Amino acid sequence: MAEITNSGHERGKGKKGRRRLAPVRVDFTPMVDLACLLLTFFMLTTAFTKPKIMEVSMPKDGTPTPWEPRTMTVLLDESKEKIHYYFGEFEPSTHLYVTSLSKDGLRKQLFDKKGSVPVLIRTGEKARYETVVDVIDELNLCGAGTYAIADMSEEEAQFLEAKKLTAERR
């Protein structure tokens, strides 16, 4: 791409009578490639450094959540992989299900329900923020209906402990 010339200086030089050097040809193609690469890199990184957000709305305190037979209550504890949930109102005889956060776990469950399902997220003592965000993310993806986050009651915590291991996998 470029040529470095060194003519015109060699005449009358030196005792040894140096040979005139052949013109050096330097190929600048790799340099242009690098410039191209750097450019692309900076163009993309300035676009991606803005952090993303997830919008959340909390219900005002004091509004009681209406119980419906379809209401899915998700119980969250420290487990990252397993999500336990049940439907309808809480009773000692309620059936507990367990699923995962993968594509054919909670997401499939919500899709199968057809129509918006009101979801209640109950967090236990050791529930992790990441799990809550993941569950809300799944709900947003499936276009689930309303959701609310609340604390797990004592009875629910005991219920979860007792039935955790025998929960039906869905």
Next chain:
Amino acid sequence: MPKIKAPRSSPSIDMTPMVDLFFLLVTFFMLTATFRNEEPVTVDMPKSTSDVILPENTMLITIDTAGRVFYSLDGVEVRTKLLKDMGDHYKINFTESQAHTFARLKSFGVPIAQLPSYLDMKPSERKVIDKQTKGIPIDTALTEKNELAYWINFGQREAEVYRQNKREEADRNNSKFIDQPLRFAIKADGETAYKKIKDVINIFKKQNIFHFNLVTTQESK
């Protein structure tokens, strides 16, 4: 008659202008890439598939794994006024230089009693404090100990005043007013116990803030 082909020399394009342009663009992007603000604490955010970008005018509460709370608010003027309000409330006098430093800080997490000395320090000393600090004190009730509630309340008020002033100014000059309402965001580590975030959310609720954003990293669906 036989066609006489004029001897063609292979066309040689001088690529110099193209390379010049490349370097110009690289330099431009290198300069406009804004430096990430020195944050007092690094947080490993959980992933979500949301691709809504964090808006400009935000009040950001950062919570790390230990539950330490850091606070940040956009806007130099708003921050200066906010510091004055907090100083008046807690009966602490902040000097001009402290107010100047505060207005340009990003997130901070020290109790208000330590704030004057924190602001007087050099950035390297502040980093040391940031590692050891317990964050902004929070409390479940609206007591004096619940400093975060006052930061949020005064911050919200000053942001609203600023917005009103901008609107009136635009009306007077007949110029365009770009409305940027204050948004609230929580940035927390994935491993943080949800309880700590719940405490901050409850403080928000007590201030009648029910809409907020959770800052997450990108995840493909």
